Amino acid sequence: MRRPEAIVIGCSKGGFNALKLLLGALDPQLPQTVLVCCHTASGAGVLAGLLAAHSALPVIEVGERQPASPGIVHVAPGGYHLLLEHDRHFALSVDEPVCFSRPSIDVLFGSAADTYHAALIGVVLTGANRDGADGLGQIRAHGGIAVVQAPVSAEAATMPQAALDIAGADYCLPLEQIAPLLNRLCLT
Amino acid sequence: MPAPQPDAELEQIELDLFVQALKRRHGHDFSQYAQASLIRRVRQLVHAHHCGSISALTTRLLHEPDFLTLVIQGLSVPVSEMFRDPPVFSALREHVLPILASYPQITIWQAGCAHGQEVYSLAILLEEAGLYERSHIFATDFNPDALQRAQEGIYPARDAQLWSRNYLLAGGRQSLASYYSARYDFIKLDQRLRRHITFADHNLVTDKVFCEAHLVLCRNVLIYFSNPLQNRTLALFRNSLVRGGHLCLGLRESLDFAPTAVDFTAVDANLRLYRRNSQPSSEEHDEAA
Numbered sequence: 001m002r003r004p005e006a007i008v009i010g011c012s013k014g015g016f017n018a019l020k021l022l023l024g025a026l027d028p029q030l031p032q033t034v035l036v037c038c039h040t041a042s043g044a045g046v047l048a049g050l051l052a053a054h055s056a057l058p059v060i061e062v063g064e065r066q067p068a069s070p071g072i073v074h075v076a077p078g079g080y081h082l083l084l085e086h087d088r089h090f091a092l093s094v095d096e097p098v099c100f101s102r103p104s105i106d107v108l109f110g111s112a113a114d115t116y117h118a119a120l121i122g123v124v125l126t127g128a129n130r131d132g133a134d135g136l137g138q139i140r141a142h143g144g145i146a147v148v149q150a151p152v153s154a155e156a157a158t159m160p161q162a163a164l165d166i167a168g169a170d171y172c173l174p175l176e177q178i179a180p181l182l183n184r185l186c187l188t
Numbered sequence: 189m190p191a192p193q194p195d196a197e198l199e200q201i202e203l204d205l206f207v208q209a210l211k212r213r214h215g216h217d218f219s220q221y222a223q224a225s226l227i228r229r230v231r232q233l234v235h236a237h238h239c240g241s242i243s244a245l246t247t248r249l250l251h252e253p254d255f256l257t258l259v260i261q262g263l264s265v266p267v268s269e270m271f272r273d274p275p276v277f278s279a280l281r282e283h284v285l286p287i288l289a290s291y292p293q294i295t296i297w298q299a300g301c302a303h304g305q306e307v308y309s310l311a312i313l314l315e316e317a318g319l320y321e322r323s324h325i326f327a328t329d330f331n332p333d334a335l336q337r338a339q340e341g342i343y344p345a346r347d348a349q350l351w352s353r354n355y356l357l358a359g360g361r362q363s364l365a366s367y368y369s370a371r372y373d374f375i376k377l378d379q380r381l382r383r384h385i386t387f388a389d390h391n392l393v394t395d396k397v398f399c400e401a402h403l404v405l406c407r408n409v410l411i412y413f414s415n416p417l418q419n420r421t422l423a424l425f426r427n428s429l430v431r432g433g434h435l436c437l438g439l440r441e442s443l444d445f446a447p448t449a450v451d452f453t454a455v456d457a458n459l460r461l462y463r464r465n466s467q468p469s470s471e472e473h474d475e476a477a
Contacts, residue, residue: 064411064440080411080440083224091224092440094408095265111224114196141194 004145004186005119006068007032008112010105010135012039012127014155016047018175022125023055023073025179030057032121032186034073037082037108039101039127048075062090076103083111099131109135118143121185123178124169125149127159136167145185147171147178202242203227209246214256216330217393218263220417226263233262257333264331266302268408269350270309270364273439274357276407277313279459281359284434285317288402294323297401297428299392300409301327304338305351308367309358310405311381316361320384326399328390335387341377348375392421397428404429407438407460415445422446426464435462 011018015038026034034057040047051073052059059073068074068088076082080092082103098104109122109132122139124132126149140146146169151157153174164172171181203226211217218226230242237258239245248255271277288294294314298307307327314320329335348364355364368375390398392409404425410418425435426448435443435452437460443449450469452462 064442065415065445077440083228085222085224091222092411093225093228094267094411094438095225095228096267107228111228114224114227117196 002119004032004116004121005070006035006112006116007121007123007182007186008035008037008109008139009123009125010037010109010127010132010159011125012101012105012129012131012156012159014126015039016050017155018125018149019051020054021175022123022179023051023057023059025176025183026056027183027187028056030183030186031070033068033070033088035068035076035082035108035112036073037076037103037105039103039105039129039131040078051075062092064090064092066090076108078103081107083107084115086115088115099129101129101131105132106135110138113138113142113144116142116144120144121147121182123147123149123182124160124163125175125178126154126156128156129158130162130166132159133162133166136163136169140167140170145170147173147181149178150174199227199242202246203230206230206242206246206249209250210259213250215394216260216391220393220414221412222414225412229263229265233259236262260331261333264302264329264334266329266331266334266337268302268305269347269354270305271351271354271358271360272306272309272407273459274354274359276436276439276459276461277309277354277358279456279461280310280403280436281313281317283455283461284403284436285313285319287432287434288323289317289319291402292322294319294403295399295401296323296325296403296405297399298325298327299390299404299406299425301329301338301387302331302334303343304341304387305343306405306407307338307385308341308377308381309355311385312355312360312367313358315381323384325385326388326390326401327385328388330389330391330393332389335389339382339387341379341382342374343377345370345373345375392424393417397424399428400430401428401433402430403434403436405436407436408441409438410441411438419446419448422448426451429464431464431466433464435464436460437462 048061062074083091122136148163148169149160151161301307314323352364368377455461
């Protein structure tokens, strides 16, 4: 199996606490590019700053035209969809919200799948709408790996449940087991 | 075993042919648009019109005269708000209007006006500063349908609440409701706001300088352009501005990496508000000349 080059994570309600735990338990040696889309009322700059205090890897808020860098967690800015160009630089858009959300997890997941193809892991965590399910389906269609937080363990079960129903998953695990899985998939 | 994968190479060929058809047959050049958003919109068109493939979309584009309008609508996706990013409008009010007030005639260009939300916001700003009578705003877009909608100034009533909040956050002096009338599910902006606005077809990819402006506003358009097209467009803005004129970009757009950055000084870098230098730089860049 091709070693993953990127991990893309989507979450909504309850996402900040879930991300704190997950990013804090990642191996600091991870060479993958990590992308995060979390629906939040506050700006991503705030979110990135808060997450940085808990994450094993450096966390930055994405700016337009920046490269997607290995070993760094990139957080989608508020109010814009985040996409990737083929040269692995970021692009932003103000196209209409998807599932009432901008940034939308579906948009980021779909674009990441176009860019990384099978060398991608998609992770859907807690959330109260169904954004991310279609995107996770696209990741699977490209041969990437789908990881979904077990809905019973999620603060809000709707999002992971929708992902399971629509896309299915290669792994469905309680939150605390997801980071160890990612470390194993990415480092071996 | 890897699952059967979407054929990315095939899709790229189809996209390239679609872009070429649009350019050669209809004169609309999307070849320098950033690809990630473009492919997403083209896929949406394929889906919306039940074409099955980009090639089928291209066939309709080439053979059905009326189909172009739908394609352009799908590719331009004009989404905006009145007084979007209120701090930007506060900054215009505080830092730019006092300078505009020193000119006997004020010319403003809003590039990529979409459905007009921002140009009417500007008109209100100027009206409240007592400057509107000597102002003229050119509001341009390459999408004729969007221009038509912009001229009508009719919007869904559900947007009014957010826009009113934006307006007040931007330092509005009254209530936004004093500028529109509400009927059923729609609001219609006071037609008097239109009196100093010229709506015109202008394509940033192919068209040139057409005015000497004191302020150019172009927000959330450059994010869709490739780097060379961004640079060209920014040089076009530079050439359209008087010395000391202001340029206002989207909050996630930047002048920093463009060659023409040397011709500008940031008024408020966070708000992407810049001012063209009064003195020419040692070499002015002339991609758009």
